[in-house]
Amino acid sequence: MEQSPEAPKHTPTAKEIAAEFRKKITSKKPEYEPGGQLPAARTLAKERGVQLMTVQSAYGQLRDEGLVLTQQGRGTFVRDPSVPLGTEPGSSPAYSALAQELSTIHDALRVLGERLDRLEQLVGSEIPPSP
Structure with missing residues (x-):
């Protein structure tokens, strides 16, 4: 039984393809x-x-990591890291949901900060009791 002169070709996995493109994007x-x-x-x-x-x-893994965006009918594009995650069309649904949740938390913190400022002003404006 003779072996063919060509070694069997390695078929890459999705994980290997994702790792290759991750390096090509982040180097x-x-x-x-x-x-x-x-x-x-x-x-x-x-x-x-x-x-x-x-x-x-593989492309899905990169999208879930926030490295690429997939646009139906157009293709897969490298995401601009200066744009907040989840705000662009084609971003991961998980990032979109997270971006919405973070926006809600940010708004709640802003309101709480304003309330705290008002309370501190009220407490600061009270006349201290005399001894």
């Missing part, structure tokens, strides 16, 4: 800048010899 000299488009999932799947779902899963 000191990134291959993909904010706003840059990642390869189409179908194209990348063919190039790597993997199922489309594998690439979609």
Whole structure:
């Protein structure tokens, strides 16, 4: 039984593809800048010899980490880190929900701060009791 001269080709997992693109996005000299488009999932799947779902899963991991945005019918793009998470179209639903919750908490803290300021003014304006 002869072995073929070619070694079997390694088929990357979604985790490996995500790690590769994470490095290409977050390195000191990134291959993909904010706003840059990642390869189409179908194209990348063919190039790597993997199922489309594998690439979609890899891109999903990157989206869940807040590194990319997926826009239906347009593609997957590197997220601009200067824009608050969850506020752009195509961001992870988890980040969108978190952004909304944080906004609610921020508003509540602002109201509580204002109430505390008013209480401190009232207490500070009272005349201290005489001995």
